[in-house]
Amino acid sequence: MVMKLTNELEKTFGPLPKTLFFEYKTVDELTGYFLAHYREQLERTLGASPAVSAALPEPVAPVAKERKSGRGRKWRPAFRTVPAEKTPETADIAIIGLAGRYPGARNMREFWRNLQAGKDCITEVPKERRELWQYTEEQARGIWGGFLEEVDRFDPLFFHISPREAELMDPQERLFLECVYETLEDAGYTRRALGAYKG
Numbered sequence: 001m002v003m004k005l006t007n008e009l010e011k012t013f014g015p016l017p018k019t020l021f022f023e024y025k026t027v028d029e030l031t032g033y034f035l036a037h038y039r040e041q042l043e044r045t046l047g048a049s050p051a052v053s054a055a056l057p058e059p060v061a062p063v064a065k066e067r068k069s070g071r072g073r074k075w076r077p078a079f080r081t082v083p084a085e086k087t088p089e090t091a092d093i094a095i096i097g098l099a100g101r102y103p104g105a106r107n108m109r110e111f112w113r114n115l116q117a118g119k120d121c122i123t124e125v126p127k128e129r130r131e132l133w134q135y136t137e138e139q140a141r142g143i144w145g146g147f148l149e150e151v152d153r154f155d156p157l158f159f160h161i162s163p164r165e166a167e168l169m170d171p172q173e174r175l176f177l178e179c180v181y182e183t184l185e186d187a188g189y190t191r192r193a194l195g196a197y198k199g
Helices: 002-013 027-037 039-046 050-055 108-117 127-133 163-168 171-187 191-196
Strands: none
Touching: 002 039, 027 039
């Protein structure tokens, strides 16, 4: 569903992050993102009259500041609106399950080990990626990045997805499914327990 929504928005705004609806979970956050990055397209879509332009609010400044990596490259933080103050209706959340994939770490245990060791996981383009992107060794030299391992080892039948459909999925969707499953597994939930949950 989120990929279909993203595809529809791309018809108006052009290429968008495939993780758009995972990063911006509320209408306010999504509105803030488009105001910050696509204000002109919004004005054109809504009709670029002075009244429309004046009605569009100014985006809230991002909470996080731009940081630099160890190699001097800038990391652009995701646009975030300032979180609302806690109210009596806001429920506390306990994190009881955790999963993730990171450059040089296939799971959280490897991630923590890399942090403890101070390991720099930014590398040149791996050999298997060079072949995929049809880079020669010379073209790939000097191109650095954070690369996830085993992104092509998705088991579609485990998630009741046909192999053909899995080939057409965005790789980030496949990683998302795997991480959600691992998070629930880490939290100790079973399918039966989740099926019985009515909260």
